[in-house]
Amino acid sequence: MASNEKSYAPGQHPDLPAPTNLVGPIAWIRGNLLSSPTNIVLTALAAWFLYTILPSTLNWLFFDAVFTGEDRNACRAAGEGACWAFIGERFKLFTYGFYPLEQRWRVNLSFVLLCLAMVPVLFDKVPYRQYGLYYAMAFPFIAGWLLVGGNILVLELPIVPTDKFGGIMLTLVIGVTGIAFSLPLGILLALGRSSRLPLIRIFCIGFIEFIRGVPLITLLFVASTMLSYFLPPGTKFDLLLRVLIMVTLFASAYMAEVIRGGLQAIPNGQIEAGDALGLKYWPAMRLIVLPQALKISIPGIVNTFIGLYKDTTLVIIIGLLDPLGIGRASLSDPKWTGLSNEVYLFVALFFFISCFAMSRYSLYLEGKLETGHKR
Amino acid sequence: MNEVALPQPQRNIVSRLWNDKETRQVIIQILAFVVIFAFFFIMVRNAITNLEAIGKDISMDFLSQPSNYDISQSLIEYSSRSTHLRAMTVGIINTLLVAVFGIALATVIGFLLGVCRLSKNWIVNKLAYVYIEYVRNVPVLLHILLVHGIIVNSLPTPKNAVVVNEVAFLTNRGFFIPSPDFQPLYWVVAALFVIGVIFSLRFRKYAQKVQDQTGKHYPVFWICFGAIVGVPFIMYFLLGSPIVWEIPELKGFNYSGGLVIRPEFIALWLALSIYTAAFIGEIVRAGISAVDWGQNEAAAALGVTRGRTLSLVVIPQALRIIIPPLTSQYLNLAKNSSLAIAIGYMDIVATIGGITLNQTGREMECMAIVLTLYLIFSLLISSGMNWYNNRIKLVER
Amino acid sequence: MKVVKTAAIAATLSLTAALSLGAQASTLQDVQARGELNCVVTTGVAGFAAPDENGRWEGFDVDLCRAVAAAVLGDAEKVKFIPTSAKTRFTILNSGEGDILFRNTTETMSRDVDLKLTFLPVNYYDGQGFLIRKELGITSAKDLDGASICIQTGTTTELNLADFFRTTGISYEPVAVETNEEGITNYSANRCDAYTTDASALASIRAALEDPSAHIILPEIISKEPLGGAVRQGDDQWADIGKWVVNAMINAEELGVTQANVAKLASKAGNNPSINRLLGTESNMGEMVGLDNAWAVRVIAAIGNYGESFDRHIGPNTPIGLSRGLNALWKDGGILYAAPIR
16 A cells, blocks of 8 residues: 555545536536537537627627717718717717706706615615605605706795606606506505405406507507597696606506416415404505515516516607607707617617616515525 | 493494495495596596587598598508598508517517527527517617618618519518419419318317227328328429419619518517517526426336427426416517507508598597507407417316 | 595585586686697707707797797797697697697698688798609609608698699609608618608708708699698687787788887887887787787797798708798788788
8 A cells, every 4th residue: 555645534535526527618518518419500500690790790889889079970981880979979968858957966866866765675684774765755756846846845946847858867757657656556456456346346457458458659649649638628737747647557557467466376365364363454455465465476566667667768659758769859960860770779778777677686586585495 | 320331332324334344345336436437427528528619529430531641551452542441451450460470470489589598508598598688678669660770771772672582672662572473273272272271180180089099190290291281282383383473673763563571561570579579488488497397207207208298298388387478478569569650660550540540630539449449459369368278278177 | 434525525526526617718818827838849840840959949930939929928938849740730739738839730621620720821831842862863753653752641741642643643652750850860761762741841851961962852842732820729819819920920021020120110109000000009909819019019029020030940041041932922922911900
């Protein structure tokens, strides 16, 4: 026996490295890319696809792109790629719409307040969360006052008419309002739909199915142009307000269906348990059924939020100028005609970032609330 | 005197009714009914007052008047002398066309994506993932405009068309393809095809019966394939190819003759399919991964091949999970087709809800028609899918 | 208990409220009470109505909105502009969203009678033309056989085009666009060979193209398009105000009253009774229509007369570069012939 061999007590032998053909980049490639003939073909196809698409796309997007320039011709002269100078020049318009220049601090402040309001809603380990939540509930109203202006108690801000709203700010206004109000409304509708009172149930079903059966743009069209027919003569109410109401109602019908799915998944025994404890309908719902049902429905709820947020682009069809509308209006400027791809990609990027963040958060929340025993 | 203060059960009558569960339910319902009824009553009443104030009435007569406008894509005969009703029909057909084609393409791409997402091939898996995340998180209107913009801006004008095989031409005015002109003899081929389909249906049943009784197995697929495709195909050549193809040719500004698929249709169709496919992909992935792995192992233990395991064991079970969310995606696609208006595709919203509405000034009637049509579509799609769902759902004993 | 009571009261109240409604205030009172005029304009045709880079609306049609506001509210700036597509404009006006419409709108019988509009005097005599690329080498609209033509939906041009091609018996592909911006985008991308709309708007579109000299407007005019403002039917007083504001601007040009000299002329009655009546220094025309007598002074002080507004926005010295043509005064060989104020 060689003297350099060590002897170990049973069970004390250090782990040996894995066989070299099972770890390392080569093994990874073999396992994940070349494990079977089909896989080899697929990998080759995908690699070829990337090879043809990627370089030209990247060149167009970044390497050959022009970031400064006076107009389209300057861009074309400077490079082959995308003309981001256009977006740069119009960036303020994309963000604030036609909001008066000297009042734009109000938009910025609202945005900061929005971020603050989101913290206690999104994360549960913040200090003073209780107060934070109260603040978050009050936020839509604070922001409404901040953006529109007017007189509250001693504070007075000059009024900015809502037709000056536009761009990313408008998307956020519609999106946040819709999200804040469609959830409670959706819960009520879902409870109504599974109610024991036949008339209430029929009304809720009728409402939900009607809204879900027709496209949003037809509803927006009715709200924007024909609503006055249904109001007492001489009544006017703000176009943006009408859009907000319509979007909220629309999203709440979808929300109701998502939550109903959650309610159905709660065994009847839970409600009976509540009855046995002497809880009335509302306490039983609030304390027993809804917490469970909402937890199950989280992915669906967030998907509805994302859908609502994306649907805000449809307001351009009734003449409000969201980022897409601003972009399209800018395209008819003779200085910049024909740059539609840049505009659309920029707007797409904006929506992608916000929606992707939302869906990531939903995944995180799902993981955190997972109390079942998943195998 | 010491009187014992009795509890006072005789509070006023409303309070008593309210505290009784049954009556309370009735009261709430009556109240809800009154409030909602009053709401609608007020709305209708306002509408009548407002319409009277400007001297308008409600009437559907305009539908039989000539429309006076032209529509670029129409599958049925239509000219500016046709009625508004016909214009509406053109719109309905166009909506159905893009919805049906969109659903078909979205399903195909969606299932492919779902399978790619489950693939063990890292690069394919990630490509599908990037695609799905990008498409899902960007509004559908943007996809439509982007695809339309790309088609219109990057495809050549008719004079520089991309020529495919000397018979088809790709331009930014549309894709021009040869159109078939059916000769009388062609109907023999068509008849053979129909007979083939009927025969196949019968034969499949018969083969099933034989297999159940005797265990004998016919090559059903190949026989049916031969009957439906093979025989008509051979007959087609025996009869001397009785279809004459009309090939489009460049005349003046545009190609004429043949069939043309307009860029608006292509843009809408592709965009809706691309968008919906991403959602379908996720649904398919979730559906297939929800099938218990034990099912695969059981099939393997029985010696069933990998392919047949998928088609006989996994997919039938996955479908049960996939169908309900798939239905709502189909519905969404049909409703999203109303965004056609953004690129000038003549669907329902653009014809009856757009030009007709504007030229006749009949907002109430036109919007009522549009909303009703969409409700009918939604009902049809969901009842169709419900029927299919019932057929394949687990029969519990 | 409380709930029942509240709900019952609410229901009764809303019912009675619904039944008691019906009396309608006049548009003039509505506008004056609101302190703002809701004016329906286009989403953007340079020279007629378009927001400038600061978001302020400018143009020939916009001036008329401001003129009405000046007459009715005393301040030309108290206008809220409602940009509309051709498709939604009448719905917006009829449903009461807008008070008055100045949106390159052609007066037609069906619009007047069936759409329940009341048209104001024609403020621009126009006709439908075609904008095409020079390189096509076409001189007449009759050569457009088989062409793709961009056209705004919901306009009279759409109907004229269908009629024109039907009577000449040639074919075309209509490419429907919703707004002028979309039309320009499609035309620039060569999606269509020609863009058709009112000749005045074509001039403005051509000026907005990247290289205006590469495009021409065909000399052919295929229709009559008398463009004018409009109001809802059923409020004659309001229609009268709109009508006489337009007429006052045309008469002012005829009488030589301009933005520069109006203050001087209005300070005291002069020798010309027509000017005196217009500017309210004699008789009380303004009160007859429900305003005060200085109404026209405010209009001209804020906007100027018809000719001034024309030259400022669409005249020969602007990028649009339209000549007066038919729209010259009758005594200068045009057909602009406003009813006298007397």
